[in-house]
Amino acid sequence: MKCPLCNRRKGIRHCPALNSLICSLCCGTKRRRTIICPDDCVHLIAGREYQVQRINDFEPLEEIRKLSPDFLNNIEQSIILVRDTRFRNLLDREVKEGLENLLKTIETAERKIIYEYRSTNPRIQIVTDSVKQMIEKQQKGEDGLRPVSVEETKACLMAIIVTLRSLVRQNPESTIYLDFIHRYTQGIIRKSINSLNPPKAGKIIY
Incomplete structure (x- = not known):
């Protein structure tokens, strides 16, 4: 057939x-x-699992995760917060555009020009604002965060953007990166909770 x-x-x-x-x-x-x-199609699920593994092995993101794991994780948490609390159907391309605007704003400021690149799409702009707020806190070392430089900030943003460009080029409706960071950040949270509350002998942790 x-x-x-x-x-x-x-x-x-x-x-x-x-x-x-x-x-x-x-x-x-x-x-x-x-x-x-x-959503429960076995081929769709398998395809997502494969793409998630590809992201995990994607060289720019893998490299920056080794160099700046805390900062990258904070950026990704600020991104996934937008999807979890504001736009459940947020797309990778919207995240890409939001981060591209933020990176252009940072690069423009380095040239002593004060100009903020903004989007007329509120979904994209909220991504930009969420990540920008987190970055500014970390750059200042607030709340006990490790202070980061402008160069480290640009490197982290660029690694994410390059990854997103690759995914969006293949599928403009992709949510693969968002699905990946949701799992990744949730895994970090679970590890943190388990380290604070170690399981008793014989207790199974799910």
Whole structure:
């Protein structure tokens, strides 16, 4: 049976959205674009898991995570806070645009020019504002945070932006990076809680 989407390759994956067998290429390239995939689709879940692993291994982000793990984590927490509290359907490209504006503002200030790059899209602007507020706190060393330089700030932002550009180029509706940092930051929080409250012998921690 041929794939009903391309009518060329053999349909080998069951697509719950179409209730039909489709080829793996159409499944991978058209999911969440022309195919309205349900969240529990096994192929969608597997694809996300694969992309998450790719992000974890993405060289710019991997390198900066080694050099500035605390600062990068704080930036990512300020990003995911926007999705968790304001816009549940926030997209990677909106985060990318918000961070690009912030980076341009920082680079412009280095040239002694006071100009703030802003977006007319409130979703993008709120991302910018959230990250900017966190960065300013860390640059000043407030709340016991390690003070960071402008160069370190730019390096962290650029590493995230490069990662997002790659993901958005493949899929403008991507949420892969946001899904990744949600899991990553939640994992750090759980480790922190467990270190403060070590489990008793025989107790299973989920």
